[in-house]
Amino acid sequence: MKKMQSSSLRLEQLNKTYDTFQAVTDVNLDIPGGSILTLLGPSGCGKTTILRMIAGFSNVTSGRILVDGTDISGIEPNFRDIGMVFQNYALFPHMTVAKNVAFGLQMRGVSRSEQATAVADALVMVKLSHLADRYPSQLSGGQQQRVALARALIIKPKLLLLDEPLGALDRHLREGLQMELRNLQRELGITTVLVTHDQEEALYLADHLAVMNKGRVEQLDNPLSLYDRPRTEFVARFLGVPNIFDAVVLDSGATGTTISLRGHAITLDRKLGLATGAACKVSVRPSHVELVAADDPRPGLAANVVIGRELGERTAYHLESGGLMIEANASRMRSVERFAEGSAVKLVFDPVHTVVLEA
Amino acid sequence: MERQSNRLAVLLTPALILAIVIVSAYGYFAYSSLFAKGPMGSGFAGTITFENYTRVLASASNRSVLFTTLYASVVMSVLTIAIAVPMAMVIVRAKRQWVANLIMLAIAVTFLSGGVTRAYSWLILLGNKGLFNLALTELGMIERPLKLLYNWLGVGIAIVHYLLPFAVFTLVGAVRNLNPSVEEAARSLGASRSVTFWRVTMPMLLPGLMVTLTLIFSIALASFLFPMLLGGGKVRMIANQIYDRMFVDYDIPYAAATSVVFLVSAFVAIWLMTLLSKQVKRLNER
Amino acid sequence: MRRDLEAKFGPVVILLATFATIFLLLPVIFVVLHSFSPTRYFQWPPTEFTLKWHQDFYTSTMFMEAARNSLVMALIVTPLSLVIGVPASYALVRGTFPGKALIQQVILSPLIIPGVVTGVSLLSLYSAGGLRIGMFGLCLGMLIFALPFAVRAISANLIGIDPRVEEAARSLGAGPLRTFFVVVVPQLKSGVLAASVFIFVEAVDNFSIAVFLSNDQTRVLPVAAYQYIKDFDDPTVAAMATALIVLSVVLVMLLEKLIGFQKSLRL
Numbered sequence: 039m040k041k042m043q044s045s046s047l048r049l050e051q052l053n054k055t056y057d058t059f060q061a062v063t064d065v066n067l068d069i070p071g072g073s074i075l076t077l078l079g080p081s082g083c084g085k086t087t088i089l090r091m092i093a094g095f096s097n098v099t100s101g102r103i104l105v106d107g108t109d110i111s112g113i114e115p116n117f118r119d120i121g122m123v124f125q126n127y128a129l130f131p132h133m134t135v136a137k138n139v140a141f142g143l144q145m146r147g148v149s150r151s152e153q154a155t156a157v158a159d160a161l162v163m164v165k166l167s168h169l170a171d172r173y174p175s176q177l178s179g180g181q182q183q184r185v186a187l188a189r190a191l192i193i194k195p196k197l198l199l200l201d202e203p204l205g206a207l208d209r210h211l212r213e214g215l216q217m218e219l220r221n222l223q224r225e226l227g228i229t230t231v232l233v234t235h236d237q238e239e240a241l242y243l244a245d246h247l248a249v250m251n252k253g254r255v256e257q258l259d260n261p262l263s264l265y266d267r268p269r270t271e272f273v274a275r276f277l278g279v280p281n282i283f284d285a286v287v288l289d290s291g292a293t294g295t296t297i298s299l300r301g302h303a304i305t306l307d308r309k310l311g312l313a314t315g316a317a318c319k320v321s322v323r324p325s326h327v328e329l330v331a332a333d334d335p336r337p338g339l340a341a342n343v344v345i346g347r348e349l350g351e352r353t354a355y356h357l358e359s360g361g362l363m364i365e366a367n368a369s370r371m372r373s374v375e376r377f378a379e380g381s382a383v384k385l386v387f388d389p390v391h392t393v394v395l396e397a
Numbered sequence: 398m399e400r401q402s403n404r405l406a407v408l409l410t411p412a413l414i415l416a417i418v419i420v421s422a423y424g425y426f427a428y429s430s431l432f433a434k435g436p437m438g439s440g441f442a443g444t445i446t447f448e449n450y451t452r453v454l455a456s457a458s459n460r461s462v463l464f465t466t467l468y469a470s471v472v473m474s475v476l477t478i479a480i481a482v483p484m485a486m487v488i489v490r491a492k493r494q495w496v497a498n499l500i501m502l503a504i505a506v507t508f509l510s511g512g513v514t515r516a517y518s519w520l521i522l523l524g525n526k527g528l529f530n531l532a533l534t535e536l537g538m539i540e541r542p543l544k545l546l547y548n549w550l551g552v553g554i555a556i557v558h559y560l561l562p563f564a565v566f567t568l569v570g571a572v573r574n575l576n577p578s579v580e581e582a583a584r585s586l587g588a589s590r591s592v593t594f595w596r597v598t599m600p601m602l603l604p605g606l607m608v609t610l611t612l613i614f615s616i617a618l619a620s621f622l623f624p625m626l627l628g629g630g631k632v633r634m635i636a637n638q639i640y641d642r643m644f645v646d647y648d649i650p651y652a653a654a655t656s657v658v659f660l661v662s663a664f665v666a667i668w669l670m671t672l673l674s675k676q677v678k679r680l681n682e683r
Numbered sequence: 684m685r686r687d688l689e690a691k692f693g694p695v696v697i698l699l700a701t702f703a704t705i706f707l708l709l710p711v712i713f714v715v716l717h718s719f720s721p722t723r724y725f726q727w728p729p730t731e732f733t734l735k736w737h738q739d740f741y742t743s744t745m746f747m748e749a750a751r752n753s754l755v756m757a758l759i760v761t762p763l764s765l766v767i768g769v770p771a772s773y774a775l776v777r778g779t780f781p782g783k784a785l786i787q788q789v790i791l792s793p794l795i796i797p798g799v800v801t802g803v804s805l806l807s808l809y810s811a812g813g814l815r816i817g818m819f820g821l822c823l824g825m826l827i828f829a830l831p832f833a834v835r836a837i838s839a840n841l842i843g844i845d846p847r848v849e850e851a852a853r854s855l856g857a858g859p860l861r862t863f864f865v866v867v868v869p870q871l872k873s874g875v876l877a878a879s880v881f882i883f884v885e886a887v888d889n890f891s892i893a894v895f896l897s898n899d900q901t902r903v904l905p906v907a908a909y910q911y912i913k914d915f916d917d918p919t920v921a922a923m924a925t926a927l928i929v930l931s932v933v934l935v936m937l938l939e940k941l942i943g944f945q946k947s948l949r950l
Contacts (some may be wrong), residue, residue: 095850115853122854128847132869145856186851193855405778409786412771412830416789418808419827423796425811426804480706483699500700502935503708509880509931510711511888513905514924517912518710521717521921528713561707590693619797621891622905626912636799636891643803643895653807656800663797 042228044071045106045196047092052101054087054253061087063253065101069246074223074230076244076261078237080276084253085233089199092231093122105196116145121190122199126206127182129174135185136161136170142193160188163222180211187219191226198223200232204239216242237277241265249273271395274321280365281324282395287316297394300360302339304387310394319395326391327366329355329383331375338384339364343377357385430653441650449654459638463659466635467666469549470617474610477557481564481609482602488565489572508562516626519555520546523627547629555623560613567612571605607674611667618663635659711928718921740922749907756818756903757886760825761879767826768833768878769871773863775834776841787834794831798891801828806895816898824896828889829882836881840874841867873942880934887927 047069054062062084069075077085090096092103094115103111110118121142130138136157143153161167164184174182183203190198203219204212220243223230234240240247241261248258249272257269268274271282288303289296290312296305297320304320312318329343330336341359353376355366364385368376377383430449435442453459484500491497507515522528523545530542545551575598583597584590621636628637639659642652721731740746774780775787793801805824806816814820844867852862890905897903902910904927908920 093850093854095853114858115850116856116858118854119856120854122851124847124851126845126847128845128851130848130852130866132872141852141857142855145852145861189851189855405774406780408770408774408778411767412790412834413786415767415827415830416786418823419793419801419805420789422801422804422808423792425808426800429807480699480703483696484703486696487700500704503704505935505938506928506932507707507711509884509934510924510928511884511905511931513888513890513908513920514714514927515710517908517920517924518714518717520912522710522713558706558710561703591695615795619799619891621797621799622909626909636797639799639803640894643806649803649807652803656803660796660800667795 042194042226043196044227045229046071046104047075047197047229047231048102048104048107049088049092050102050104052088052091052103053099054084054091054096055099061253062091062099065253065255067246067248067255067258069229069231071229072227073245074232074243075246075248076232076234076240077248077250078234078240078244078276079250080235083250085250086201087253089122089201089231089233092197093120093199094118119193119195120197120199121193121195123183123186123190123201123203125202127174127186129182129185129189131174134171134173135166135177138174138185139188139192141189146193156192160192163191164188179207180215183207183215187222191228196229198228198230200230202234203232205234205236212239219243249276251276266391267393268321269396271319271321274393274395279321279323281322281327283320283322283362283364285318285320285394287312287314287318290314295394299387300339300362302337302387304389304392306389306392306394312394320392321395322387322392324354324365324367325352325369326388327364328386328388329357329366329368329375329377330386332382332384334384334386336384336386338386341383341385343379343381343383346377346379357383359385426649426653427657429650430657432650434648434650449650450658452651453654453658459655462633462635462638463662465633466618466659467662469553469634470614470620473553473556473560473617474614476553477560477564477613478568478606478610480557481561481568482606484561484565485568485572488569490577504562504565507558512559512622515558516555516622519551519558519627523551523554546627547631549632551627552620552624552632555627556617556620559620559623560616563616564609564613567609568605571602571609574605575601604674604678607670607677611670611674614670615663615667618666714921714924715928717918718925720918720921723917736918736922737925739917739919740926743919745902745907745911746904746919746923749902749904752818752821752897752901753887753904756822756825757883759822760829760886761883763822764826764829764833764882765837765875765878768830769837769868769875771830772834772837772841773867776838777846790834791831793828794835798828798889799895802892802895805892809896816896816901818901821893821896821901821903824892825886825889828892829886832882832885833878836878837871837874840871844870876942877938880938884931884934 047067049065049067052062052065053060065084065088067075077088079085087096091098091111094110094113098111101111102109130141133141139157139160140153143156148156157170158167161170164187166181166184166188169177169181174185177185183206187203200219204215207215216239232240232243234243244261246258247261247264249256249264251272257264257273259267264273265277268277268279274282283299285297285299287295287310288298290310292309294305294307295310295312296303297318298304299320330338332340339359341357341364343355344358344363345354345356347354348370351370353368353370355368355377357364357366366385429441431445431447432441433443433446433448484504488497488500524530525542525544525546527545529545530539533539534542545554579601580593580597583593588596619636620634621640624632624634624637625640628634635655639652639655642648642655646652718736719732719734721733721735771790775783775790802824805820805827809816809820848870849862849866852866853859857865887903888905889903890909893903894906894909897906904923908923912920
């Protein structure tokens with residue numbers, strides 16, 4: 039299949055209310071043509087509702103959905119030219135793979151011979167040419183997913199919407215399909231919105247990643263920044279940070295900020311808009327907490343090893359410091375000292391990766 | 398789909414016309430219960446009166462027919478369930494598929510063969526020279542034929558037989574939802590088959606049993622053909638009473654009042670059963 | 684479905700189920716045997732075999748007229764109840780509009796209200812409205828009686844269909860009407876088939892409503908059989924029963940062939 043049009047998508051002050059329940063609140067997103075926006079969040083956070091509003095299955099309560107600058111929010115779904123891959127794929131159970139894929143072209147009155155060529159091309163693209171005459175019930179989950187993708191792409195849509203497209207597949211299959219999906223999207227250059235609750239999938243597939251909570255976008259960023267610099271506690275927790283601590287700002291300077299974590303001072307090389315003496319929360323990933331011997335000269339937080347487990351390439355520690363539970367990872371590839379359970383150690387926090395969260 | 402879901406009401410138009418016809422029929426009939434019997438050829442006449450209701454409720458024979466109908470329907474429904482449970486268990490859990498298919502086929506054919514057919518068949522089977530009496534006489538177990546027809550026994554057998562397919566169909570779903578591992582757990586903990594059945598299977602099945610009971614009870618209440626053909630005038634259920642008011646006495650208002658009283662007591666009985674099954678369900682979930 | 688090698692019930696259950704199945708089949712098998720019996724009463728072992736009663740049934744004007752009436756009525760009522768029932772079920776399952784629950788209750792009410800009451804009510808409404816008992820009134824009554832069966836079967840079928848499949852069709856460019864006919868209707872095949880068989884049989888078999896809504900000209904089979912049983916006492920009715928049983932066996936086999944038993948169970 040050839041490169042497709044790269045339409046831009048813009049959501050302006052989007053709101054959705056069901057009776058008394060506010061499902062989506064003031065969502066503003068701007069996605070340049072050809073990139074992937076991923077909406078990540080727990081179930082019920084409003085991510086699927088946004089997708090359904092873009093597709094035209096849910097009415098917009100207020101706000102606008104602009105595709106290439108035109109508001110599409112009043113248009114019937116069948117006139118939107120948006121391809122969608124549904125959760126569980128929603129294939130037509132009474133049609134063969136080829137008929138499923140051809141459906142969109144049939145609706146557009148494309149001639150039979152053109153349909154046949156396009157279907158053949160699309161099936162080559164998703165490597166399913168040999169299954170054209172099968173029915174969906176005769177296919178594996180991964181194969182169904184490819185049919186759904188081919189069916190959505192054959193109409194050369196302005197946007198591709200993916201609703202948990204890999205959620206029903208097992209882990210091994212999912213990783214392979216993630217890669218294929220990514221390559222295909224790059225190749226076709228199609229603007230894509232993906233909804234998922236799986237953070238790894240989100241990090242892998244997104245150009246722009248929006249973490250959602252209770253109908254709002256908590257943070258929109260590129261995946262790496264989001265991973266390294268979660269802005270709120272919710273984002274940090276959702277991206278799997280176990281260490282979130284209460285801290286106090288000791289010194290708020292022009293070039294750096296010093297915070298105190300249980301009396302242990304950490305100096306961050308960033309200016310934060312926080313007053314001296316203010317309480318804050320910090321987040322730090324286990325791999326950015328270094329364990330050193332208790333008599334190490336470097337400053338650190340004294341702690342005791344509660345559990346230490348070898349997990350293949352790393353050692354996972356659970357530590358305790360004055361009632362505070364802390365997780366730390368030590369790489370086993372670098373030959374670092376191994377601490378026994380019960381031993382006293384010192385924890386050194388990597389200042390670059392210690393993040394002060396917004397209240 | 399949300400955007401069109403409120404427009405869908407248009408599709409109901411023809412069904413709604415039928416609904417209006419039936420509501421007016423029920424309404425008009427209930428309304429007629431408030432008047433006196435009209436002269437020949439007309440339905441009812443006069444001014445509003447509750448006399449028909451006092452007539453229905455004052456008559457001892459009416460009360461006894463009503464009570465018997467409710468009571469017999471409960472008994473027949475419970476019996477039907479007792480027969481249906483093993484059938485449903487075998488259908489769902491038989492290790493050989495053909496056994497399940499055979500029973501299903503038997504149920505389907507019986508179900509579709511119709512009420513009149515079955516009523517007639519019982520008439521012959523249960524008669525003085527029918528299969529049962531003949532067999533029992535041949536075997537020397539009885540000297541004179543047993544009276545199986547024109548009493549509650551015969552009517553009851555026929556109604557239970559009529560209810561059985563409904564009960565099995567409904568129970569199959571309930572049995573299918575049982576998780577066999579729970580019973581396996583009971584067995585591995587030392588419970589015998591019968592203890593497992595009564596202490597584990599039955600309690601898990603109870604909500605399904607109650608739903609089935611309510612369904613077949615409401616079907617049993619409406620019995621009309623079986624008491625009419627097999628009851629020989631001696632066994633009367635409320636539907637027969639209504640029919641006679643209509644076609645023997647030509648008294649529409651009286652028939653209507655009888656129907657209203659019948660429906661009210663039937664709904665109360667079904668409502669009580671639903672309440673009970675909700676209670677059972679709640680107990681089960683605790 | 685998971686089927687273990689070890690059956691989950693003991694011999695007692697098997698014994699009870701066997702008895703129950705015999706009890707179930709006894710009248711059906713017996714009435715067929717009886718239709719070939721030379722005497723009016725039961726005889727065992729059967730000494731002779733006669734087709735007299737079958738001959739009588741197929742040559743009786745009363746039975747043949749009744750059979751024709753039943754057939755005409757069922758052939759009108761069955762397709763009509765589905766043509767009305769399919770869109771109605773779709774609206775009731777997929778729609779959200781005020782009064783939905785009430786409308787559903789009213790449409791399904793003839794399932795709960797005893798047939799005799801429905802029959803008498805319609806009869807008194809007809810006579811109040813000046814509608815004489817005839818084919819129209821009979822079919823209207825049967826349609827009202829059959830619609831709940833259609834709505835129940837089609838609704839169960841619809842609930843089993845993923846609404847996202849319809850959304851997929853919409854996003855691929857199909858309008859609402861086209862989606863309904865190209866995507867929804869084909870998936871209703873099993874529900875429609877099962878409901879057709881069921882409604883056809885129920886319409887032919889119905890006695891409690893038909894007895895009020897038919898007269899000498901529009902007498903249907905069950906009513907004819909009832910009158911015959913009352914007035915005469917010979918196995919001609921057994922011959923009729925045999926015909927109906929054969930019909931139901933054929934229909935069951937047809938259903939099994941087309942959609943399989945398990946699916947037709949949803950009624």
